[in-house]
Amino acid sequence: MSEPFVLHTSGGLRWVVHPPQDPYGDGYVYTVATELHDDGMTASTVAKIDGLYANLDCTLAGFMEGLVVEWRGWNGVRTWTSLERELALDARHDGRGHVSLGVTLRAPGLDLDDTAWSARSVFVLEAGEELTRLAADLSYFLRT
Numbered sequence: 001m002s003e004p005f006v007l008h009t010s011g012g013l014r015w016v017v018h019p020p021q022d023p024y025g026d027g028y029v030y031t032v033a034t035e036l037h038d039d040g041m042t043a044s045t046v047a048k049i050d051g052l053y054a055n056l057d058c059t060l061a062g063f064m065e066g067l068v069v070e071w072r073g074w075n076g077v078r079t080w081t082s083l084e085r086e087l088a089l090d091a092r093h094d095g096r097g098h099v100s101l102g103v104t105l106r107a108p109g110l111d112l113d114d115t116a117w118s119a120r121s122v123f124v125l126e127a128g129e130e131l132t133r134l135a136a137d138l139s140y141f142l143r144t
Contacts (some may be wrong), residue, residue: 007134013038013121015103020049020142027052032142034087034097036105036121043119044103047087049142060089061142064135067091067099071127085111097123 005017014037020030028051035044038115051062056062063080081088090102101123106118126132 004143005138007123007135013123015123017138017141022051027138028054029083032087032143034105036103036119038119038121040118041121042119045086045108047082047105048084049082049087057094059142060081060087061135061139063089064138068132068135071131073127084108093127097127099127101125107118 003021004019006014006015007089008048013055014035016035016037019034020032023029023031030049030051032045032047032049033046035042050058057066060080062084063078066079070093073095075093078091079088086106086108088102088104088106090104092100092102094100102119103123104120109116
């Protein structure tokens with residue numbers, strides 16, 4: 001089994017993504033166990049994400065690659081959400097060379113009234129090489 005993908009800061013903030021699993025064996029939907037660790041908080045969930053046959057623009061890897069293409073900046077917030085909202089990312093560019101990447105985890109399962117628990121942490125990344133390396137590493141990890 002391969003090692004998990006980890007995004008971390010020197011202050012101890014960590015986002016951990018475990019290797020994708022194919023629960024149905026058909027390549028269409030994967031599950032990933034994921035965790036957030038921040039200042040004494042630990043949250044974990046299992047997210048359903050698009051598999052091998054999804055349009056790249058809809059995938060987590062595609063979302064990250066899209067941020068890299070626009071590394072010089074964009075207006076507003078860009079978002080990506082897993083199939084059942086257990087994992088969500090939002091990205092903001094400050095116009096000065098940094099991207100704030102918010103990672104939100106939610107309780108797995110159907111949440112029609114939006115009352116399930118959630119946890120969110122924000123990573124600040126350099127918009128050029130650091131963001132490019134993160135996107136490449138995460139894309140490679142999700143495709144292997």
